[in-house]
Amino acid sequence: MEKNETRPCTLSAEKEIVAVARKDFPALFDSLWANGFRILGPTLGEGAIVYDELHGVDDLPSGWTDEQDGATYRLKKRSDEALFGYNVGPHAWKKFLFPPKLRLWRAEASNNGLNIIEEKQTEQKFALIGVKACELKAILIQDQVFLGGEYADPIYQNRRKDALLIAVNCTQAGKTCFCVSMNAGPRVESGFDLCLTEVLAEDAHYFIVEIGSEQGAGIMANVPHSNQTQGAEKAIQAIATNTAQQMGRVMDTENIQALLQDNFEHSRWDDVASRCLTCANCTMACPTCFCSTVEDVTDITGDHAERWRQWDSCFTMDFTYMNHGHARASAKSRYRQWMTHKLSTWFDQFGTSGCVGCGRCITWCPVAIDITEEVSAIRANQTGGKPASSSL
Ligand code: SF4
Ligand code: SF4
Structure with a gap:
């Protein structure tokens, strides 16, 4: 595989914007499955909002949010049924693109000598749904780390090349957030296939959807939507401005x-x-x-050995x-x-x-x-x- 094979998002100068009613949102999942994607996103687990495989819209943390501060994380019920009304949790998307623990190869002793068996890489395409602006920037940074130099990491490259990124604009910020200081949010600007902004009005619950790539447009073709989106850009910007004002932390990055x-x-x-x-x-x-280490293990007979890569620090x-x-x-x-x-x-x-x-x-x-x-x-x-x- 050649380096830099990551599929670029083909952003047009004029992004297309559509709107999807909450009742039609499950059609997005259906369209992703029909296009062969495994859907990964936020869900309740381990007493937090974590990232895992989603088997339907009902797996999203509807009506849940979190309270955070230094050394503090607490789940809390919201007063509405927002699907993406939380701040980032303990998991990062790197767990799917750069897995925490992975076998690289196995070796089996035989009468003919040592037989090295390379690990088969996943052939599944991932759709990551709910990627916040700071997280999208983090993925682009890890692209640089794993794919940007002379040598590409083949495991990351294989998982990243077909990954579909469905971003979500934050509608709130937590007490430990400071993406504004790092020029990484809160509005998602580019690098996505689709970007959702969840709108909860008194009598309406819907998503403004910015289409950022041809593949994103293909997914949306099967999702009922409205092209009547007058004022959508203004609404997204108002939400981003409000979120930016809620940043819990600030970092002075000058020099x-x-x-x-x-x-x-x-x-x-x-x-x-x-x-x-x-x-x-x-x-x-x-x-x-992104630090990792490799470890070799063998069984007691010495006939079987494995090499594993795992996160280190x-x-x-x-x-x-x-x-x-x-x-x-x-x-x-x-x-x-x-x-x-x-x-x-x-x-x-x-x-x-x-x-x-x-x-x-x-x-x-x-x-x-x-x-x-x-x-x-x-x-x-x-x-x-x-x-x-x-x-x-
Ligand atoms: S290693 Fe990191 S998380 Fe652990 S105590 Fe030190 S600063 Fe905190
Ligand atoms: S160093 Fe920055 S990017 Fe990493 S966990 Fe802390 S705030 Fe997030």
């Missing part, structure tokens, strides 16, 4: 690359290290983190273990590496920020460490300090 590079020995790194458990929750929940001790020992032995060096990579050296590597302001690392940190607060603390009292080679 942030230099800020972190020039404060490598700031006392705040000791402070955050005294609170950080190095549990790696933040990296597991983060939609852009710059917070684990073994992640940087080399023959001389651990490259980042302290919690301070590991937290500093994570945050500096996200907000500074990611630009050098991939030309973008590694943070989209989704707030997951704040909500799911068991001790409520807050990346926006850490940046503010360093900015407020810049004590400097270029890296000493011994402090890496």
Whole structure:
């Protein structure tokens, strides 16, 4: 497979906009199934709104929302039947495109020697429904990571090339959201096949649907819709403006690359290290983190071996273990590496920020460490300090 085979969304200059009544929304699922897609999206599970396979519109978290803050997540009933009226939860879409644990190959001993059996890749096409603006940006960042260089990751490439992205504009923001600061939302701008804006008026429940690609248009051809969408653009913009005003957090990103590079020995790194458990929750929940490791396992007879790839984290001790020992032995060096990579050296590597302001690392940190607060603390009292080679 050649690199950069990801199917581009063919956005037209003038996006077509249609409207779909709530009662006709199941037809979107029918159309996706008829076109061979497996539908993945938000549903209730594990005491949260998580991403899983959907078997019908009834699997969506109708009438549910969430309350979030540092180290806090709580499901809550809404006063309406909104299907997408929640903030991002603990799962990121990367779990489908870059699976947490995957066998790469097996080896079986036989009389003729070792027989290597490559793992068969999935042939299923995914439709991801409910992708928020910050999450869409995170997918585009992971495209850059896995497909943008000289070598493409074949597993990611295979899953991504036929993935249909059905985005949803956020109609509310949570207390840990700061996508506006990261220029990643709240309005979905591009990169989608279809983009939904859910409208709940006193006597109406419907979706404004922006069509972003030919494939998206093909899916909509089988969904009853109205082309009478006067004022739709204004309505979408009003919802986005209202959501932007609800952002729970802000990050000042001015000159942030230099800020972190020039404060490598700031006392705040000791402070955050005294609170950080190095549990790696933040990296597991983060939609852009991409570190992985490989592990070989064998059975007791030695006739059967397997190689597995699984998510890893710059917070684990073994992640940087080399023959001389651990490259980042302290919690301070590991937290500093994570945050500096996200907000500074990611630009050098991939030309973008590694943070989209989704707030997951704040909500799911068991001790409520807050990346926006850490940046503010360093900015407020810049004590400097270029890296000493011994402090890496
Ligand atoms: S910052 Fe929080 S979530 Fe991340 S490793 Fe430290 S304690 Fe865990
Ligand atoms: S660093 Fe935190 S806020 Fe930024 S994208 Fe990752 S989880 Fe979201």
